[in-house]
Amino acid sequence: MGTARVRLFARLADLAGTREAAVELGEGLTAAGVFGVLVQRYPSLTGFDAFVRFAVNSEYVPASHPVRDGDEVALIPPVSGGSRAL
Numbered sequence: 001m002g003t004a005r006v007r008l009f010a011r012l013a014d015l016a017g018t019r020e021a022a023v024e025l026g027e028g029l030t031a032a033g034v035f036g037v038l039v040q041r042y043p044s045l046t047g048f049d050a051f052v053r054f055a056v057n058s059e060y061v062p063a064s065h066p067v068r069d070g071d072e073v074a075l076i077p078p079v080s081g082g083s084r085a086l
Contacts, residue, residue, distance in 0.1 A: 001024065001025055001026070001027075001069070002024075002025050002068070002069025002070065003022050003023060003024050003025060003069065003070075004022070004023050004025055004034060004067050004068075004069070004070070004071045004072070004073050005020065005021075005022060005071075005072045005073070006020065006021045006022070006023055006034060006038065006072075006073045006074075006075065007019060007020055007072065007073070007074045007075070008020070008021070008038075008075050009074065009075065009076050009077065010076075010077050010079060011048075011077045012045060012048065012052070012075050012076075012077050015042065015044040015045055015048075016038065016041075016042040016044065016045060017042070018042075021038060021041070023037050023038065023073075025067060025068070025069060028066065029066070029067050030063060030064050030065060030066055030067060031054035031056060031061055031062070031063050031064070031065045031067055031073060032049070032054070032063035032064065033067070034067055034073050034075075035048075035049055035052060035054075035063075035075060036049070038075070048077060051077060051078050052075050052076065052077055053075075053076040053077075053078075054073065054074070054075065054076070055073070055074040055076065056071050056072070056073055056074075057071055057072055058072070058074075
């Protein structure tokens with residue numbers, strides 16, 4: 001067991017009302033599992049699970065990637081924007 005530091009970006013941070021959270025790790029918790037814990041804590045994140053990208057310790061990983069004590073998990077929502085130069 002242990003804890004992971006979770007960083008939320010863009011819309012996810014706005015919906016949760018925080019940019020950082022700590023998650024206590026259970027045995028075999030994955031990056032997607034970390035997101036699931038946060039959805040329980042912040043129900044406004046519901047529905048983003050199909051779109052969020054995960055990074056563990058600054059490297060993009062699949063949702064099934066295991067999270068270990070001391071890891072930093074970044075939750076990155078889809079982004080859009082920009083503008084065409086005139």
